[in-house]
Every structure is written in C-alpha cells, then in structure tokens.
Amino acid sequence: MAGIMAAGPSEVPxxxxxxxxxxxxxxxxxxxxDVKGNHCEDHCILQHSNRICVITIADAHPLxxxxxxxxxxxxxxxxxxxxxxxxVSGKSKRGxxxxxxxxxxCRILCSDGEEYTIYSCIRGKLIEVNENILDNPSLLQExxxxxxxxxxxxxxxxxxxxVTQGLLTREExxxxxxxxxxxxxLYNTKNENLxxx
Amino acid sequence: MVALAEKDRPVAQxxxxxxxxxxCIFRFCGVGLQTxxxxxxxxxxxxxxxxxxxxxxxxxxxxxxxxxxxxxxxLENANGxxxxxxxxxxxxxxxxxxxxxxxxxxxxxxxxCNICLGILQDLCEMDFVxxxxxxxxSSEYQFSSFVFSVSFPPQLSVREHAAWLLVKExxxxxxxxxxxxxxxxxKEAYKWIIHPLFLExxxxxxxxxxxxxxxxxxAHPETDEDCxxxxxxxxxxxxxxxxxxxxFTRMAVVKxxxxxxxxxxxxxxxxxxxxxKTPCSAVDIQCNNGAIFVAGRYNKYSRTLPQTPWIIDGERxxxxxxxxxxxxxxxAAFKADSFNFSSxxxxxxxxxxxxNGRPFAVELVNPRRVQLAAVEMKELQQRINSSSxxxxxxxxxxxxxxxxxxxKEGEEEKTKTYSALIWxxxxxxxxxxxxxDSMKELKLDQKTPLRVLHRRPLAxxxxxxxxxxxxxxxxxxxxLHLKTQAGTYVKEFVHGDFGRTKPNIGFLLGTTADILELxxxxxxxxxxxxxxx
Numbered sequence: 001m002a003g004i005m006a007a008g009p010s011e012v013p014x015x016x017x018x019x020x021x022x023x024x025x026x027x028x029x030x031x032x033x034d035v036k037g038n039h040c041e042d043h044c045i046l047q048h049s050n051r052i053c054v055i056t057i058a059d060a061h062p063l064x065x066x067x068x069x070x071x072x073x074x075x076x077x078x079x080x081x082x083x084x085x086x087x088v089s090g091k092s093k094r095g096x097x098x099x100x101x102x103x104x105x106c107r108i109l110c111s112d113g114e115e116y117t118i119y120s121c122i123r124g125k126l127i128e129v130n131e132n133i134l135d136n137p138s139l140l141q142e143x144x145x146x147x148x149x150x151x152x153x154x155x156x157x158x159x160x161x162x163v164t165q166g167l168l169t170r171e172e173x174x175x176x177x178x179x180x181x182x183x184x185x186l187y188n189t190k191n192e193n194l195x196x197x
Numbered sequence: 198m199v200a201l202a203e204k205d206r207p208v209a210q211x212x213x214x215x216x217x218x219x220x221c222i223f224r225f226c227g228v229g230l231q232t233x234x235x236x237x238x239x240x241x242x243x244x245x246x247x248x249x250x251x252x253x254x255x256x257x258x259x260x261x262x263x264x265x266x267x268x269x270x271x272l273e274n275a276n277g278x279x280x281x282x283x284x285x286x287x288x289x290x291x292x293x294x295x296x297x298x299x300x301x302x303x304x305x306x307x308x309x310c311n312i313c314l315g316i317l318q319d320l321c322e323m324d325f326v327x328x329x330x331x332x333x334x335s336s337e338y339q340f341s342s343f344v345f346s347v348s349f350p351p352q353l354s355v356r357e358h359a360a361w362l363l364v365k366e367x368x369x370x371x372x373x374x375x376x377x378x379x380x381x382x383x384k385e386a387y388k389w390i391i392h393p394l395f396l397e398x399x400x401x402x403x404x405x406x407x408x409x410x411x412x413x414x415x416a417h418p419e420t421d422e423d424c425x426x427x428x429x430x431x432x433x434x435x436x437x438x439x440x441x442x443x444x445f446t447r448m449a450v451v452k453x454x455x456x457x458x459x460x461x462x463x464x465x466x467x468x469x470x471x472x473x474k475t476p477c478s479a480v481d482i483q484c485n486n487g488a489i490f491v492a493g494r495y496n497k498y499s500r501t502l503p504q505t506p507w508i509i510d511g512e513r514x515x516x517x518x519x520x521x522x523x524x525x526x527x528x529a530a531f532k533a534d535s536f537n538f539s540s541x542x543x544x545x546x547x548x549x550x551x552x553n554g555r556p557f558a559v560e561l562v563n564p565r566r567v568q569l570a571a572v573e574m575k576e577l578q579q580r581i582n583s584s585s586x587x588x589x590x591x592x593x594x595x596x597x598x599x600x601x602x603x604x605k606e607g608e609e610e611k612t613k614t615y616s617a618l619i620w621x622x623x624x625x626x627x628x629x630x631x632x633x634d635s636m637k638e639l640k641l642d643q644k645t646p647l648r649v650l651h652r653r654p655l656a657x658x659x660x661x662x663x664x665x666x667x668x669x670x671x672x673x674x675x676x677l678h679l680k681t682q683a684g685t686y687v688k689e690f691v692h693g694d695f696g697r698t699k700p701n702i703g704f705l706l707g708t709t710a711d712i713l714e715l716x717x718x719x720x721x722x723x724x725x726x727x728x729x730x
Contacts, residue, residue: 021711022692022694022711026647026648048647048648048651050647050648050649050650050651050652051651052647052650052651054647054695088654088655089654090654091652091653091654093654093655127650127655128644128655130695130696132696139696143709146693146695146696146709147693147695147696149695152647152650154650154651
C-alpha cells in the first residue's frame with residue numbers, strides 16, 4: 001500500500017515504488033473461512049517468518065462487512081478462564097495458556113445483540129492478547145490486520161510448518177470467496193423464485 | 198659421585214637392583230641439586246655404579262674379613278630379582294664385581310626404569326627435546342617464552358607410591374624416618390632437566406606465565422592395568438563421568454593412594470614395581486598460543502549484508518557477512534584456529550552503518566602470530582578495505598582482553614543516532630512534521646517487537662528518544678534523524694509494530710507510517726581509541 005502512492009521527487013529511491021507495507025513485508029497471510037461452521041466468520045492468520053502468528057479478523061467477517069457498532073469485547077471466555085490472565089516468562093514463554101485450533105480467544109458483542117467468538121485457528125502458546133481493542137473497539141474495524149489484531153500465538157517449533165496446513169492461502173481464499181458469492185446469489189435467486197410461487 | 202650421601206647407599210642399591218634409573222634414585226634419596234640431574238643418563242648410570250661399587254668393595258672387604266651373613270644377604274637379593282629382571286640391572290652388580298668395562302653398561306641401556314617408565318631416561322634428553330622442537334618450529338608459532346606442560350599416565354603415581362613405601366621401609370631399617378615431601382617430585386625433576394635443553398634448542402626461556410604453551414601427553418598402555426586394583430579398593434574415588442574417557446584420572450588415583458593403607462596396597466601391588474618392557478611414548482604434542490584480541494570500528498554500506506552469517510536449517514540466506522569480510526583477513530594474518538566476533542550492538546541486514554562506524558572486537562584463538570607492527574596492522578586494515586566496498590574498517594588495533602569490557606559497557610549506556618526514511622499514508626506538509634523537532638526525551642513503551650519475540654522474553658521496555666530532527670521530502674515522505682537510548686527499536690517506533698510500541702510516528706502524525714530505509718549514523722561509544730592516519 002505504501003508504494004502505490006510513492007511517486008515522489010528524486011530524493012526518494014526508485015526501489016520504494018513497489019514497497020509493500022509492514023504486514024506484507026514480514027508476514028504470510030493464511031485464512032480459515034466459516035470458522036466453527038458459522039457462515040462468513042472468516043479469520044486471517046498472519047504468520048511471521050520467525051513462526052510467530054498474529055490472529056486477526058478477515059475482511060469478509062460480518063463484523064467488518066455490516067459496519068455494525070461493537071458494544072464490548074471480552075477475553076473472559078468462560079467462568080474460570082480469562083485470556084487476560086495469560087502470563088508468559090522467559091525466552092521460552094513459560095506459563096503460557098496452550099491453545100488448540102478451536103480454542104476461543106474472545107467474544108465480541110455488537111450493539112444489535114449479536115455475539116461473535118474469535119478462535120485461535122492455530123495450535124500454540126498464547127503470547128499476548130491485544131488489550132488496546134478493549135478501550136478502543138473501533139480499532140478492530142478500522143485496522144483489522146494491524147493495530148486491531150486479536151492475539152499473538154507462538155506455535156511449537158516442530159509444528160510451525162504444520163499449523164497452517166488446514167488453512168487457505170490468499171489465492172485459495174479468494175477462490176473460496178468467489179464461490180461463496182456465486183452460491184449466495186444462487187440461493188437468493190432460488191428464494192425469490194420460491195417467493196413467487 | 199657427589200649427589201648421593203653415605204646414608205643413601207642401601208636405598209640406592211636396593212632401587213638399582215629392582216631396575217630403577219639413576220635419576221629416580223636421586224629423587225628418592227632427596228637430591229635437591231638441579232644440576233645433578235642434568236648429566237646424560239649414561240654418565241649418571243656409570244657414576245652411580247662406581248659409587249655403589251666402591252661401597253661393594255668395602256663391604257666385600259668387610260665381608261671377607263668378618264661378616265659372611267652380609268654377603269649372603271646380597272646374594273639372596275640378587276637371586277630374588279633374577280626372575281623378574283631377565284635383562285635387568287642385577288647384572289650390573291655382577292658385571293662390575295667382575296671388574297668389566299663400560300661396554301656392559303651399553304648393553305644394559307634398554308632397561309626401562311620401573312618407577313618413571315622412561316620419563317627420566319630418554320624422554321628428557323636432547324633427542325626427545327629436538328623432536329618436540331621440530332614440531333614447534335614447523336608450526337610457525339611466534340613466541341618469546343614458553344611454558345612446558347606434561348601429562349603423565351596415572352599409573353606413574355601408583356609406581357611412585359610403591360617406591361615410596363619401599364624406600365621408607367629401607368630407611369626405617371637404618372632408623373631414619375622419611376616423609377613424602379622429602380622426595381623430589383617426578384614433574385619437578387623433569388622440568389629441571391628439560392627446561393635448559395629447551396632454552397638451548399629454542400633460544401627462549403621457560404616462563405610459567407608465558408602465553409605460549411607446549412604440552413606433551415605421555416601414555417604407557419603396557420602398565421595401564423596398574424591402577425585397576427584401586428577401583429575395587431577405593432570405589433568411591435572412581436565415579437564415571439560423561440566427559441572422562443577413563444575413571445582413572447591422575448587426581449582420582451592420587452586421592453585413592455592417599456586413602457589406601459599400606460598393607461592393602463602391598464596385598465595388591467608388587468613391591469618393587471615390575472620392570473616394564475617399553476618406555477612411555479609421547480602420544481600427543483601440542484602447541485597453543487594464548488588468545489589475542491583485535492578491535493576496530495566498521496562501516497556497513499550494504500542493505501543486503503547481515504552482520505554475522507545468516508544460516509537457517511543449514512541453508513544460507515544471504516551471501517557473506519560483515520564478520521566474514523573482516524575475519525577472512527584477520528585469520529590469514531594471525532593464523533588462528535578459530536575466532537569469536539563481538540560488537541557494540543548490531544544492525545539488521547537491511548540497515549547501513551555510516552559515520553564513524555560500530556566498535557567491534559575479535560578474539561583470535563590459538564594464533565600463530567601474536568604481534569603485528571603498527572604498519573602491518575595498517576596494511577591489514579587496507580587489505581580488508583580494498584577487498585570489499587560493502588564493509589570498511591578503521592582504527593584496527595591489538596587490544597587487551599580487559600579492554601573489551603569498554604565496548605560492552607557502552608552497549609548499554611551510550612546513545613545512538615539514526616536516519617530513517619519514512620512514508621506516510623496521509624498527505625503531509627512540512628509544517629505537519631516540524632513539531633517532532635521540538636520533542637525532547639520522548640518516552641516510549643516498547644513491547645518486545647514481533648520480529649524478535651520468538652527468541653526474546655515478552656516485556657514492555659521504556660526507551661527514550663532524546664531528540665529528533667525532521668527533513669521534509671514530499672507529500673508522503675520525510676527523513677527523520679533520531680538520537681536514541683541504546684536498545685531502542687527504531688523501526689518499531691516508526692511503524693508502531695501493530696500498536697505495540699507507543700507512542701509511534703504514525704500515532705504522533707495521526708496516520709499510518711512506515712519505514713523505508715534506516716541508517717545508523719553513529720554509535721556513541723568512544724572505544725577503541727581512534728588512531729592517527
């Protein structure tokens with residue numbers, strides 16, 4: 001994104017004309033559509049070349065599509081488990097909560113009463129959750145793939161390649177989105193037909 | 198024969214009969230005069246023999262006159278050792294009582310001492326020293342003194358102990374008591390003899406503090422089993438350890454010998470010790486020069502050059518590195534075995550280091566050369582600088598080990614200045630960024646950046662940007678000069694690292710900001726000292 005607008009004067013090196021942003025420079029995007037079978041609740045995982053994963057919400061997620069106001073975000077995922085309680089120490093991140101693919105990270109309540117749960121999608125240690133979105137939930141919608149991230153997860157060293165195996169690449173995800181769009185139109189058409197009868 | 202006193206005769210005779218060499222006899226008679234040991238082995242043997250022969254003549258005389266039992270005892274002695282010393286020194290007494298000449302002594306030469314296993318025979322004489330010096334001289338070492346270290350096989354301690362018990366008993370017969378300290382240690386005698394020979398051959402003196410060490414390891418497989426009985430008598434002294442080849446280390450053997458009582462020892466070990474067939478052999482001769490340290494400052498002019506080799510899973514990610522470009526020449530000049538490179542902080546692969554450069558120091562392990570004249574150092578620096586335009590070095594010099602700490606102290610305390618090329622998403626005018634120039638001592642809360650979080654603990658660190666100076670370029674770009682506390686992650690201060698460094702440039706300007714280029718302009722550590730050109 002940076003580069004497209006960088007048609008500056010001669011002092012700016014020509015090489016930056018196609019300079020990718022921070023996320024694109026260091027991270028690979030992986031997608032998980034319809035998480036837990038919930039239609040369109042897609043997650044996007046940013047994996048750094050050092051195996052660190054940042055869990056974010058994908059653009060197609062209803063939270064970003066319908067532009068509905070967020071009422072509250074809670075990392076309290078059950079009566080006795082809060083992701084805010086997560087503490088890690090040392091280089092090896094001892095004491096981290098261990099997450100499986102379907103471990104819930106947080107619940108997001110919208111002002112229309114609908115609630116969405118965000119899941120880890122990645123097996124690994126929970127390193128940190130984004131506390132900034134608690135005070136400022138709009139970050140989540142304004143900058144979903146940078147400052148509005150949900151959590152940071154560190155896969156086991158030996159699983160760092162394996163953890164993304166069930167996820168879609170960017171191309172696969174786009175294909176998935178276009179299929180979804182087509183089937184949704186088909187579904188709508190059918191409905192309309194039904195209504196006519 | 199000056200070295201031995203009259204009271205030493207019985208002990209000397211007894212040891213000689215059992216196959217002990219003259220120098221070991223001197224040691225066990227407590228001869229403390231270094232020069233006594235330095236005559237060639239053959240001469241000593243000859244003199245010792247003459248000394249004892251005169252004694253024998255006297256005793257023979259006295260025997261013939263009035264003391265037959267004395268002679269009988271002698272014969273018994275001779276017979277007693279006949280079995281174990283087929284070519285042994287008992288012949289010596291016979292030969293000489295026959296009044297034969299030195300040819301007989303030549304024949305006896307192959308007898309290896311039953312105490313030192315040859316260490317104080319051929320293995321401390323000129324031929325051996327010449328062989329060691331040949332090894333030293335063929336390996337290009339530069340040195341002005343040396344320290345000589347030897348490692349003896351552990352069974353020598355067992356034999357030494359056996360000899361001590363024997364001598365103590367013999368002295369006891371004369372009503373004399375003697376302690377272990379009254380003998381000359383094998384190692385001591387060895388050094389007395391061999392140091393002057395090395396001085397003669399190498400032309401430099403022995404010095405316990407020398408950084409140049411010559412070490413020789415002796416082994417004697419034939420008698421390795423000497424120690425075995427100790428393991429069953431004193432099992433507590435011989436605990437296996439991972440890094441030890443054998444449980445019978447010299448230390449463990451000495452400890453066991455301290456614990457074992459005399460009776461137990463005699464039950465398990467022949468006295469006098471058996472005669473070996475072969476002498477010890479030098480299984481390892483090594484030279485080692487103490488490490489030297491070279492320091493300087495380097496500039497890095499490439500954005501595709503890592504500081505140290507970048508290898509992941511055995512696969513090289515980037516061609517070359519600062520370390521390699523410098524060390525290639527240092528290693529060639531000093532001919533070291535290996536090195537350790539360290540520096541006052543480090544820059545990322547895509548960051549240049551300009552200005553006066555970054556201090557670095559290299560430990561060169563076991564260098565052949567240890568001294569380089571100032572002019573040679575200058576030539577060496579020039580060689581580094583002319584072989585690559587990616588790295589340039591200045592102030593290259595030899596430093597002491599202690600001086601290296603100055604560099605590491607500076608790493609924590611001192612400031613660094615940077616120049617960053619910044620992109621903004623929003624259109625900016627000059628007046629939008631000038632407020633940065635007036636911000637002083639700006640405190641940051643910096644979470645461990647995501648890019649290093651896999652190998653560093655998660656923490657929030659407070660870092661200070663001392664000052665900033667902006668330089669407007671165009672609607673989306675400006676250059677920012679920053680003076681920061683050491684340890685500040687500048688890239689993260691610009692792009693914010695997912696909001697994990699606060700405040701950041703994007704936040705201060707109310708837009709998304711990104712860093713396109715970063716240069717280190719100075720590392721404010723005044724070490725190593727600048728050299729005149």
